[in-house]
Amino acid sequence: MVFVAKIDNAMRLVALDTLAERIGLKRGQGAAEARAMCPALDVIAADPAADQTFLEGLADWCDRYTPLVALDGKDGLFLDITGCAHLHGGEKALISDLLSRLFSLGVEARATVSSSAGLSWAATRYGNVAVIEPGEAGRVLAPMPVAALRLPAETATALERVGLKQIGDLLEAPRAPLARRFGSLLLLRLDQARGEADEPLSPRLPVPSFCAERRLAEPLMDEEYILELTRHLAKDVRASLERHGEGGRLFELLLFRVDGRVFRVRAHAAMPLNDADRIAALFRERLQAVHDDLDAGYGFEILRLAVLRSERLDPAQQDFSGVPEESQPLAAFIDKVAARFGPDCLTQASLAESHLPERAGGFAAVRDVAAVMGSPASENKLFPENRPLRIFTHPELVEATAEVPDGAPRSFNWRRTQYRVARAEGPERIAAEWWIDGEGHPTRDYFRIEDQEGRRFWLFREGLYGREVAAARWFMHGVFA
Amino acid sequence: MAENAVQRQTILSLRDTIARIENCSLPGIVRAAKAADVAGFRRGREGSVPRKVLPFGIAALDDVLKGGLPLEGLMEIRNAETRDAGAAAGFVAALAVLYQQVRKEKGHLAPVLWISQALASREAGQLYAPGLKSYGLDPERFLFVSVRTVKDALWIAETALSVPVFAAVVLEIRGNPACLALSESRRLNVRARAGGVPVLLFRQAGEEEASSAFFRFQIKPAPAGERPLPDGSALCGSIDHPAFHLLVEKSRAYGSTDIFLEWNAHDRRFYPLDERRSAALQANGQPENPVDPLSAPAGRPRRAQPLGRLLAFARAS
Numbered sequence: 001m002v003f004v005a006k007i008d009n010a011m012r013l014v015a016l017d018t019l020a021e022r023i024g025l026k027r028g029q030g031a032a033e034a035r036a037m038c039p040a041l042d043v044i045a046a047d048p049a050a051d052q053t054f055l056e057g058l059a060d061w062c063d064r065y066t067p068l069v070a071l072d073g074k075d076g077l078f079l080d081i082t083g084c085a086h087l088h089g090g091e092k093a094l095i096s097d098l099l100s101r102l103f104s105l106g107v108e109a110r111a112t113v114s115s116s117a118g119l120s121w122a123a124t125r126y127g128n129v130a131v132i133e134p135g136e137a138g139r140v141l142a143p144m145p146v147a148a149l150r151l152p153a154e155t156a157t158a159l160e161r162v163g164l165k166q167i168g169d170l171l172e173a174p175r176a177p178l179a180r181r182f183g184s185l186l187l188l189r190l191d192q193a194r195g196e197a198d199e200p201l202s203p204r205l206p207v208p209s210f211c212a213e214r215r216l217a218e219p220l221m222d223e224e225y226i227l228e229l230t231r232h233l234a235k236d237v238r239a240s241l242e243r244h245g246e247g248g249r250l251f252e253l254l255l256f257r258v259d260g261r262v263f264r265v266r267a268h269a270a271m272p273l274n275d276a277d278r279i280a281a282l283f284r285e286r287l288q289a290v291h292d293d294l295d296a297g298y299g300f301e302i303l304r305l306a307v308l309r310s311e312r313l314d315p316a317q318q319d320f321s322g323v324p325e326e327s328q329p330l331a332a333f334i335d336k337v338a339a340r341f342g343p344d345c346l347t348q349a350s351l352a353e354s355h356l357p358e359r360a361g362g363f364a365a366v367r368d369v370a371a372v373m374g375s376p377a378s379e380n381k382l383f384p385e386n387r388p389l390r391i392f393t394h395p396e397l398v399e400a401t402a403e404v405p406d407g408a409p410r411s412f413n414w415r416r417t418q419y420r421v422a423r424a425e426g427p428e429r430i431a432a433e434w435w436i437d438g439e440g441h442p443t444r445d446y447f448r449i450e451d452q453e454g455r456r457f458w459l460f461r462e463g464l465y466g467r468e469v470a471a472a473r474w475f476m477h478g479v480f481a
Numbered sequence: 482m483a484e485n486a487v488q489r490q491t492i493l494s495l496r497d498t499i500a501r502i503e504n505c506s507l508p509g510i511v512r513a514a515k516a517a518d519v520a521g522f523r524r525g526r527e528g529s530v531p532r533k534v535l536p537f538g539i540a541a542l543d544d545v546l547k548g549g550l551p552l553e554g555l556m557e558i559r560n561a562e563t564r565d566a567g568a569a570a571g572f573v574a575a576l577a578v579l580y581q582q583v584r585k586e587k588g589h590l591a592p593v594l595w596i597s598q599a600l601a602s603r604e605a606g607q608l609y610a611p612g613l614k615s616y617g618l619d620p621e622r623f624l625f626v627s628v629r630t631v632k633d634a635l636w637i638a639e640t641a642l643s644v645p646v647f648a649a650v651v652l653e654i655r656g657n658p659a660c661l662a663l664s665e666s667r668r669l670n671v672r673a674r675a676g677g678v679p680v681l682l683f684r685q686a687g688e689e690e691a692s693s694a695f696f697r698f699q700i701k702p703a704p705a706g707e708r709p710l711p712d713g714s715a716l717c718g719s720i721d722h723p724a725f726h727l728l729v730e731k732s733r734a735y736g737s738t739d740i741f742l743e744w745n746a747h748d749r750r751f752y753p754l755d756e757r758r759s760a761a762l763q764a765n766g767q768p769e770n771p772v773d774p775l776s777a778p779a780g781r782p783r784r785a786q787p788l789g790r791l792l793a794f795a796r797a798s
Contacts, residue, residue, distance in 0.1 A: 329644035329645065329646050330592070330644065330646045332644060333640060333641060333644045333646065336640055337626065337637060337640065340636075341626075341628065341633065341637075345626055345627075345628070346624060346625075346626050347624070347625045347626070347627075348620075348621065348623065348624055348625070349608075349610035349613055349614075349618075349620035349621070349623040349625065350610060350620060351610050351611060351614065351620055357609075357611075360610075360611050361609055361610030361611040361612075361614075361620075362610060363608075363610070363625050366624065371621065372592055372621060372622060372624065373590060373592075374621070383611050383614060383615070384611065384615075385615045386615065387609060387611040387612040387614075387615050388567070388606075388609055388612050389567060389570050389571055389574060389608065389609060389612040389613065389616060390566065390567055390570055390605060390606030390607060390608055390609060390612070391606055391607055391608075391609040391612070392606045392607070393607055415564070417564070422704065423718050423719070423720055424718070425718075425719060425720050448720055450704060450705060450720050453701075453702060453704075454568075454701075454702040454703045454704040454705070454724065454726070455564060455565065455567065455568070455702045456567065456568075456702065456705070456720065456723065457567075478567075478606060478609060478612070479564075479566065479567030479605070479606055480567055480571070480612075480723060481567055481568055481570065481571020481572070481574070481575075481616065481723040481725075481744065
């Protein structure tokens with residue numbers, strides 16, 4: 001079986017299985033040629049997006065060994081296991097555990113532990129050592145081909161052309177001529193492989209500041225048990241949070257399913273939290289909301305609670321008087337709603353300094369209790385009076401009869417009903433914001449209008465007669481109380 | 482003799498229960514009998530607990546509401562047509578301002594929660610923050626939730642009632658959904674009274690239907706006054722404070738059925754529309770059925786009279 005993709009206008013082999021390798025097929029070979037060599041070949045189109053998803057899923061799965069997992073190109077993962085190996089019984093045990101678990105998931109993988117990322121990369125692909133001790137870098141690297149240095153293809157071929165086929169040749173060669181001829185990247189890669197230059201890994205996900213984890217002998221399926229365990233984990237997290245005097249604002253519950261899938265459930269808190277019951281309550285709502293997506297399958301084997309964002313927790317917030325402070329129940333309410341309907345559901349009216357009505361006001365998601373209970377920020381700002389209570393997000397086109405050029409409408413048709421104007425106030429002329437919209441945007445003339453039955457509307461005419469448009473259009477933009 | 486006394490006691494307690502169900506003060510005789518102990522001592526905290534109300538200062542409206550706006554429980558405000566949703570939203574927002582002010586006087590900065598069915602906001606327009614501000618509400622303390630279904634809206638409303646932080650909870654629903662019938666409204670009412678929070682059920686473009694709300698008003702827009710000039714005359718053709726035409730559809734007390742009000746955002750209170758204008762408006766207003774042979778029933782909310790006796794509303798949805 002082989003996978004093909006279009007490279008340089010030809011269908012070429014990008015991946016192949018062991019059987020195909022055995023009959024002599026190679027990567028980069030043309031698909032037609034491969035078919036000629038073996039007519040019974042199973043050729044499948046490559047799906048890079050699915051490969052990427054799978055690799056990310058695998059990275060999630062690798063979270064069980066260390067929180068620092070970085071993606072490496074299309075087919076590799078870097079795991080920074082500094083300080084984690086002893087939890088799994090040493091580096092050798094970790095590697096054999098990892099590989100055997102991956103094997104049972106049906107993934108063929110190779111892995112190497114070494115003191116630098118470059119060396120591990122090389123050894124995984126071109127060597128056969130599982131664990132490389134810190135002093136052995138040179139000895140392991142020497143017999144490997146130069147391609148093991150993660151070099152661009154042209155540099156590697158140029159090196160081979162001059163006879164520098166193995167890394168060992170490079171190690172002995174003088175550095176200055178090499179840099180002059182092949183660029184500084186070669187030396188950087190060489191140093192990184194030997195562990196002499198530092199190579200920072202960028203983890204795929206932010207590393208949580210606090211986390212607690214439970215590994216279970218028996219997979220867990222019941223939601224109630226998950227919540228109960230979450231509460232226990234929250235208690236563990238609380239201890240470390242308290243030590244630092246902090247409270248969590250963003251929590252994440254990682255559920256490692258037996259078959260390798262990892263679910264991440266996030267919950268926001270409207271104020272710094274360290275109370276185990278309230279953290280568990282957050283997840284109770286959240287799990288109910290994601291209930292359908294969370295397929296327990298054969299159960300979860302590892303649960304981890306991580307605090308992704310934390311803030312200083314003011315000790316004054318916990319009083320012993322027994323009277324709940326006003327902001328606390330509000331925070332609980334905000335958390336409950338956010339956990340069930342998403343963090344953007346609950347909004348708060350917000351004002352912006354703009355003349356254009358659409359930009360002057362809106363609703364922003366409530367993230368913080370202090371924003372609601374704090375002193376009003378808009379108290380001293382000046383805002384125009386006479387704005388409607390309700391506004392149409394998309395102004396609705398009306399047919400109006402009005403005096404030309406800038407009179408108020410006499411009557412208009414809105415939503416298939418005719419309204420006769422009894423009184424009108426206006427115009428209030430609002431020009432477009434050229435620094436945002438660009439020039440050439442028509443000016444609007446707004447009128448407050450009362451019809452004969454007392455309904456009050458906000459209509460505007462788009463464009464000035466003669467100067468901007470030939471025939472102006474009228475829009476319904478809002479209704480007053 | 483003893484049997485007589487027992488019967489009397491039974492009747493008194495039944496009357497007491499009825500009075501409590503009807504949520505009004507006890508009739509004089511019952512109160513006197515209850516206050517007077519068998520031994521002749523007066524007990525201090527007996528009798529009905531006075532209902533917490535906020536008087537409007539408008540006689541016609543306070544009579545209908547038996548003293549004023551209740552500070553807890555379910556109230557219903559509806560409008561008949563979508564195009565009147567602006568006026569109804571104005572009335573509801575004005576009530577929210579009043580509730581917020583009550584809490585402010587006690588030293589609490591209480592937010593208002595407005596729960597809206599997404600459909601309702603889409604049809605009648607989104608609430609607009611500068612408009613709310615010029616109407617008298619603090620934008621910071623105005624929380625707004627838009628949810629897709631009525632069930633979600635009810636869940637949020639109940640959650641909000643369980644925390645004693647909100648000055649008022651507004652539930653904006655479009656039409657008469659089946660999942661907000663009598664039993665749900667009763668549940669809301671009980672929750673609201675337990676939490677001590679007022680719930681304003683704002684039924685947009687809905688029919689009247691049985692609910693356990695304390696009152697139900699239908700709001701229609703009314704022509705506003707003209708802006709006053711410093712010399713006492715009015716500026717011709719100008720539009721002053723918003724005015725409302727209130728139709729009382731359900732209330733515990735008898736009173737006039739058509740009330741004309743004007744909301745003054747600066748004073749944060751309602752004023753009655755002056756007599757002359759409201760009389761003119763009432764005369765102008767077309768009667769619902771011009772050939773109705775029956776006179777409007779005295780002391781009852783006016784509505785189209787069906788044939789026969791109306792025992793219960795049919796489900797409107």
